[in-house]
Amino acid sequence: MKNVIISFLFMLAFIGQTFAQTMPKDADPKLWAQALKIHQKAIIVDGHNDIPSPMYDEDFDLATNSVGKFHKDGDPFHTDLQRFKQSGITGEFFSIYVSGSSLKTGGAMRRAMDLIDVTMREVEKHPNALLFCTTAADIRRAKKQNKVCALMGIEGGYVIENSLFALRNFYRLGIRYMTLTHNVSHDWADAHRDEAKNNGLSDFGKEVVREMNRLGMLVDISHVSVKTMSDVLDVSTAPIIASHSSARGVADHTRNIPDEILTRVAKNGGVIMINFYPAFLDIKYNADDNARSARLKPQLDALREQFKDNQAAFNQAESKLLAENPIDIPSYTRIVDHIDHIKKVAGIDIIGIGSDYDGVPLLPKGMNGMEDLVLVTYEMLRRGYSETDIRKVLGENFMRAFAQAETVAKINSRKISGEGSLKRIK
Numbered sequence: 308m309k310n311v312i313i314s315f316l317f318m319l320a321f322i323g324q325t326f327a328q329t330m331p332k333d334a335d336p337k338l339w340a341q342a343l344k345i346h347q348k349a350i351i352v353d354g355h356n357d358i359p360s361p362m363y364d365e366d367f368d369l370a371t372n373s374v375g376k377f378h379k380d381g382d383p384f385h386t387d388l389q390r391f392k393q394s395g396i397t398g399e400f401f402s403i404y405v406s407g408s409s410l411k412t413g414g415a416m417r418r419a420m421d422l423i424d425v426t427m428r429e430v431e432k433h434p435n436a437l438l439f440c441t442t443a444a445d446i447r448r449a450k451k452q453n454k455v456c457a458l459m460g461i462e463g464g465y466v467i468e469n470s471l472f473a474l475r476n477f478y479r480l481g482i483r484y485m486t487l488t489h490n491v492s493h494d495w496a497d498a499h500r501d502e503a504k505n506n507g508l509s510d511f512g513k514e515v516v517r518e519m520n521r522l523g524m525l526v527d528i529s530h531v532s533v534k535t536m537s538d539v540l541d542v543s544t545a546p547i548i549a550s551h552s553s554a555r556g557v558a559d560h561t562r563n564i565p566d567e568i569l570t571r572v573a574k575n576g577g578v579i580m581i582n583f584y585p586a587f588l589d590i591k592y593n594a595d596d597n598a599r600s601a602r603l604k605p606q607l608d609a610l611r612e613q614f615k616d617n618q619a620a621f622n623q624a625e626s627k628l629l630a631e632n633p634i635d636i637p638s639y640t641r642i643v644d645h646i647d648h649i650k651k652v653a654g655i656d657i658i659g660i661g662s663d664y665d666g667v668p669l670l671p672k673g674m675n676g677m678e679d680l681v682l683v684t685y686e687m688l689r690r691g692y693s694e695t696d697i698r699k700v701l702g703e704n705f706m707r708a709f710a711q712a713e714t715v716a717k718i719n720s721r722k723i724s725g726e727g728s729l730k731r732i733k
């Protein structure tokens with residue numbers, strides 16, 4: 308009984324905090340209360356959070372209050388333990404992101420190892436708030452325990468350094484998805500923003516996908532070229548994901564997913580987890596931002612030179628210059644425009660959430676950090692989405708795809724990787 312009372316009090320505290328912080332001025336209070344209720348009950352899975360990089364590079368601890376704090380490059384923080392609580396997130400994918408520059412410098416696998424360790428140690432440090440998770444069942448367990456599941460995904464397929472041996476070990480360490488590229492093409496997969504080297508996936512790339520299916524590691528098509536997306540869908544026998552990509556039909560950006568792929572993902576049983584970055588949500592913002600950067604380049608270069616030994620002073624001067632040259636930032640409601648579009652093209656069952664918190668320089672207007680996630684629930688409710696559909700988008704679609712990938716792996720578990728799948732390329 309005592310536990311019930313405590314969790315009830317916790318629930319009230321939780322609702323109070325979220326309500327007070329994020330209700331938009333023009334919101335309907337009744338609908339807002341309903342949104343909070345749905346949001347609080349739901350399993351919420353976010354496909355992509357880049358916080359492990361600052362955890363390693365800047366010694367950032369999740370217990371720190373990060374509201375109003377900035378990364379060393381001047382971008383605001385979106386994540387901390389308190390904000391997790393306010394967000395309602397049940398499962399968060401901590402991104403083991405390794406830059407494509409490692410293809411030149413080497414050290415990709417070492418960097419991934421460091422980020423995995425820093426993530427695991429953060430979970431060990433905060434056992435009352437976080438739970439290390441590797442399965443769909445773990446995520447439901449975390450929800451019951453009022454904890455946030457820390458899951459991990461690799462961003463940049465070159466991290467396995469062309470070794471299926473390494474891929475399997477990453478799975479053993481708890482990696483449950485791998486984004487096949489970042490922004491550059493590499494030995495076996497082509498990226499969205501680079502020249503094609505493999506006409507999509509190479510033969511080895513296809514082997515990587517099959518081995519990921521066999522293990523139960525989700526294949527992530529964010530950042531890859533359209534031909535790579537198509538090749539993945541030809542090969543994968545398990546549902547795939549886009550861990551943090553929006554719809555090209557709404558914002559024609561190469562980071563987004565075209566309609567013809569959306570319909571194929573619907574057949575595959577996968578999930579497109581929508582990215583919140585304004586440049587991917589709204590192509591006009593992207594164009595305005597690029598035009599502003601080009602226009603201000605001489606001034607920014609001069610500031611960079613002036614403050615070359617003082618990053619904080621540069622950040623401040625840069626922010627001031629940008630504030631003096633404002634551009635329109637799309638509202639959080641734009642996220643739901645992408646949800647509307649994907650629903651129309653391929654159905655509600657393939658939509659998820661992939662914020663890109665702490666990986667992007669800003670969030671849509673109205674959102675300061677993860678604590679404002681309930682706005683998506685509110686806007687969906689305002690547009691007439693049912694509770695069932697809202698819960699699908701918030702997490703249940705991902706849960707279905709993840710569980711299905713686990714089933715595919717179970718079916719394949721008797722197949723031991725043979726010579727062929729151990730092949731490496733030089």
Ligand SMILES: [Zn+2]
Binds near residue numbers: 462529530551666
């Ligand atoms: Zn990314």
